[in-house]
Amino acid sequence: MRTPVSTYRLQIRKGFTLFDAAKTVPYLHSLGVDWVYLSPVLTAEQGSDHGYDVTDPSAVDPERGGPEGLAAVSKAARAAGMGVLIDIVPNHVGVATPAQNPWWWSLLKEGRQSRYAEAFDVDWDLAGGRIRLPVLGSDDDLDQLEIRDGELRYYDHRFPLAEGTYAEGDAPRDVHARQHYELIGWRRADNELNYRRFFAVNTLAGVRVEIPAVFDEAHQEVVRWFREDLADGLRIDHPDGLADPEGYLKRLREVTGGAYLLI
Numbered sequence: 001m002r003t004p005v006s007t008y009r010l011q012i013r014k015g016f017t018l019f020d021a022a023k024t025v026p027y028l029h030s031l032g033v034d035w036v037y038l039s040p041v042l043t044a045e046q047g048s049d050h051g052y053d054v055t056d057p058s059a060v061d062p063e064r065g066g067p068e069g070l071a072a073v074s075k076a077a078r079a080a081g082m083g084v085l086i087d088i089v090p091n092h093v094g095v096a097t098p099a100q101n102p103w104w105w106s107l108l109k110e111g112r113q114s115r116y117a118e119a120f121d122v123d124w125d126l127a128g129g130r131i132r133l134p135v136l137g138s139d140d141d142l143d144q145l146e147i148r149d150g151e152l153r154y155y156d157h158r159f160p161l162a163e164g165t166y167a168e169g170d171a172p173r174d175v176h177a178r179q180h181y182e183l184i185g186w187r188r189a190d191n192e193l194n195y196r197r198f199f200a201v202n203t204l205a206g207v208r209v210e211i212p213a214v215f216d217e218a219h220q221e222v223v224r225w226f227r228e229d230l231a232d233g234l235r236i237d238h239p240d241g242l243a244d245p246e247g248y249l250k251r252l253r254e255v256t257g258g259a260y261l262l263i
Contacts, residue, residue, distance in 0.1 A: 001233050003260050004083055011039045013049045016067025018060075025076035034082035035232065041070060042221060045094045050088075053094025053204060055101040057218045069130040074230040080214060083232035085262065087230055090248065091241035097204035099158050104205065107131065109160035111180030119214045121196035121206050130182040133159075134189035134202050144184065145172035152176060152184060198241065210243045215251060226256045233260030 008028050010021045018041065025036060027202065040051035043061040051061070062065045077084050093239060096102045103116040108131065111117070112124060118153040122131055135157055136142070145154055152175060165178040176183065189202050196206035201235060209215045225231040234256065241246040 001258050002083060002205050004233070006034045006086060007033075007037040008033040009037040009039065009060050011049070012041055012064045013039075014047070014063045015049075016135055017063075018065030018081065021065075022069070022072040022076040025073070025080055025082065028084055029080040031036050033082065036073065037085040037235065038087060040087045040089055040237070041065075042088070045100060046095055048094070052089050053096065054089050055094045055097075055104075057093070058221050061219065070225070070230055084227065084230065085233045085235055085260070086222075086231050087235045087237060089237045090207070090209050090218065090252075091238045092198040092204040092206050094203060095205045097158075098160070105160055108133075108179070108181045111160055118211055119207055119218075121208060124238065126194040127192075129182055131195055132182050132184050132188075132193050134150070134184050134186040135194065136183050136185045138185045138187075141185070142176060145176055145183075147172050147175060147240065152179070153171060157181075164182050186213055198238070205239065208243065208249055215248075219252070219255060225257050226259055228245040231259070233262060235262040239263060 010017055012021060012026065021038065028036060040054065041060050041064050042050045042054045043056035043059050045053040045055055046063065051064070060070050074084055086260050093101060093103065098105050098108055103119055106114040106116050107120060111129065122245060130230055135154060141154070145152060150161060152161055152172065159181065161175065162179055166175045167205065190200060197203035198206060207218060209213065209218055222234070234252070236249070239248060249263065253259070
């Protein structure tokens with residue numbers, strides 16, 4: 001297993017992409033840096049500067065340079081004899097904009113029947129089989145709901161409609177009552193939510209990577225990095241939030257071929 005002597009962290013975002021990072025590699029090498037260390041690069045909430053709100057774990061974020069950008073960083077590092085360390089976020093995903101997260105959108109639209117239902121910690125019994133989403137200014141704001149383009153809208157917020165729950169002319173408030181989710185006032189979040197969050201951040205939903213199928217789908221892109229020799233190690237963000245940190249790390253080491261893990 002290759003291990004770093006020193007690292008230099010680069011914050012990858014729309015304003016400083018992976019292609020920009022690749023250009024800095026020769027300079028970092030001249031400073032004596034051993035490995036280049038990249039902040040999260042998987043697809044995150046659009047406009048996110050930090051990248052810890054991953055919305056699609058299956059691809060490198062196009063805003064951050066996409067797979068071509070990661071390949072460019074890796075190529076530059078290899079040419080300089082340097083390693084590549086990448087930050088990943090196994091504990092949670094970003095759900096601030098449901099339409100950007102295919103897993104969460106499916107869960108809201110299909111409820112317990114969604115193929116991603118087991119990926120999230122949802123106490124379905126607590127809210128009568130619905131997921132509580134704390135997005136309203138107050139519960140009275142249900143009167144502000146609209147149906148537009150086949151979706152339920154609350155100002156700029158968009159939510160899916162379950163099949164067969166809407167007919168032309170139905171009142172938005174009645175349609176809302178038929179969904180697998182319940183929009184509630186944000187002040188109710190700390191006491192009445194029924195999905196696991198990252199600390200008290202409503203827009204980061206916990207993911208159950210202790211389930212093998214969930215682990216596999218959440219890490220398919222990460223595994224590719226090692227299969228194609230694009231990365232040498234991973235920095236794991238908040239493993240303390242996982243149900244089984246030790247089991248997770250053992251599995252991660254297996255699928256990455258025994259690569260260096262920074263915990």
